[in-house]
Amino acid sequence: MAKIAFLELEGWEEDIVKWELRDHDLILKHEKISDDIIDEISDVEMLSVFIYSKINGDILDRLPNLKAIMTRSTGYDHIDLEECKKRGIAVFNVPDYGxxxxxxxxxxxxxxxxxxxxxxxxxxxxxxxxxxxxxxxxxxxxxxxxxxxxxxxxxxxxxxxxxxxxxxxxxxxxxxxxxxxxxxxxxxxxxxxxxxxxxxxxxxxxxxxxxxxxxxxxxxxxxxxxxxxxxxxxxxxxxxxxxxxxxxxxxxxxxxxxxxxxxxxxxxxxxxxxxxxxxxxxxxxxxxxxxxxxxxxxTPHIAYNTWEALNRILETTINTIKGFLSGKELKNRII
The missing domain is CATH 3.40.50.720 (NAD(P)-binding Rossmann-like Domain)
Known part of the structure; x- marks a missing residue:
């Protein structure tokens, strides 16, 4: 059983995550990352975020058990890859959701x-x-x-x-x-x-x-x-x-x-x-x-925002988590 946190989730997404990852210890939040949120997720092994959660070295220092970050986006400029690399943290994206x-x-x-x-x-x-x-x-x-x-x-x-x-x-x-x-x-x-x-x-x-x-x-x-x-x-x-x-x-x-x-x-x-x-x-x-x-x-960064695309994003993220836990080589690994 892994401890996994999902941030910036919508309600309908929570239901899917709870079912698909039911064998794991889950922390599901609607909010983006913040000081209060970090305190709640400080011992997680995997973290899934969207584009509004900025992940830098200071945040990573407060997540000592973190092994992997799954961003539910194609872009990953909100994540400091160099800091992740220093700590041996894997980073994955969703290369083709729509x-x-x-x-x-x-x-x-x-x-x-x-x-x-x-x-x-x-x-x-x-x-x-x-x-x-x-x-x-x-x-x-x-x-x-x-x-x-x-x-x-x-x-x-x-x-x-x-x-x-x-x-x-x-x-x-x-x-x-x-x-x-x-x-x-x-x-x-x-x-x-x-x-x-x-x-x-x-x-x-x-x-x-x-x-x-x-x-x-x-x-x-x-x-x-x-x-x-x-x-x-x-x-x-x-x-x-x-x-x-x-x-x-x-x-x-x-x-x-x-x-x-x-x-x-x-x-x-x-x-x-x-x-x-x-x-x-x-x-x-x-x-x-x-x-x-x-x-x-x-427009407010909504080109991706259709039901079909969001379902594909979540499906890819869940499959990435399962693949990472089973030790598979995944093509959507950034580092």
Whole structure:
């Protein structure tokens, strides 16, 4: 019997976890990690978290028996891998819970921009609906996909169905995308210069930090749209604001953004329950500035959020725990 803690669980998930891992000592919490929670789970051997639980060295020091962390997400930038490695703690993710799920949401954002959905929803009486609410077709437009892993590949599939030209940038080109959907792999600058829509589908690492920045965003086609459903740190937020002000970007849709925590925890900041740095505060202010642009759509990190995807995430996590306990070699092990 292992002692296992699950944080950030919803009620329906608890029932499944209790049944599937019924032979183990379970601690199930709705909350993300905090000082109070750490005291309750201090002797656990395995820990499953979602993206809002930040796991660093200080937290790991208070979990001396911890052997493995299972994050119920594809991204794992909320976990300090170096600190885990020092302590011999294994880290697992969910590499493919919904390629179609996030890709579909990506096109929801794209269509919302090209058909001016925000403007339509906020339209006042008396406007010229034929002119001010006029949108554009996707057919014949060029989409630039940065990152053609599972999600990026599905975006290419949908773009092909819309009759779009497809450019892509990835250090590992996929031959099947070229053959099946006519994807053309190019360098990043070429993609930025020639795409009507640029969408990001990369993991967040030191190498991909601010892959879109104030130096290269100015190379984008005038009036282009920028979409991010991957990780906020891929784009320098100040660069977006500057590009909007200069008319380089015609619209932006972000499901993730630097400083997105402020949308979740801003009341904790206001009441002093959550300490923050000057840099964090600056990022939070930038988020609110972006919200004021009529051609910007910001959603609260929900591209993954369908019943089907969440069920797949939980199933993969439970199977990972069972596999780890039985000593299996698991493909979704990060370290």
């Amino acid at each position: 390629s179609n799920t996030v890709a579909e949401f990506t096109f929801l954002l794209i269509l919302s921009l090209v058909r001016k959905i925000r403007t339509i929803m906020e339209a006042k009486s008396g406007i010229d609906v034929h002119l001010e609410l006029r949108g554009r077709d996707l057919k014949g437009k060029t989409i630039g996909i940065i990152g053609t892993g599972r999600i990026g590949s599905y975006v290419a599939k949908l773009a092909h169905a819309f009759g779009m030209r497809i450019l892509a940038y990835d250090i590992y080109p996929r031959k099947e995308l070229v053959e099946r959907y006519g994807v053309k792999y190019v360098d990043l600058d070429t993609l930025l210069r020639n795409s009507d829509i640029v969408t990001l589908h990369l993991p967040y690492t030191k190498e991909t930090h601010h892959i879109i920045n104030r130096n290269n965003i100015k190379k984008m086609k005038k009036g282009a749209l920028l979409i991010n459903t991957a990780r906020g740190g891929l784009i320098e937020t100040e660069a977006i604001i500057e590009a909007l002000d200069k008319g380089i970007l015609g619209g932006v849709a972000l499901d993730v953004i630097e400083g997105e925590w402020i949308l979740v925890e801003e009341m904790d900041v206001v009441y002093g329950r959550r300490p923050f740095s000057v840099e964090e505060l600056r990022k939070g202010i930038e988020v609110h500035i972006l919200m004021n642009y009529p051609n910007v759509i910001i």
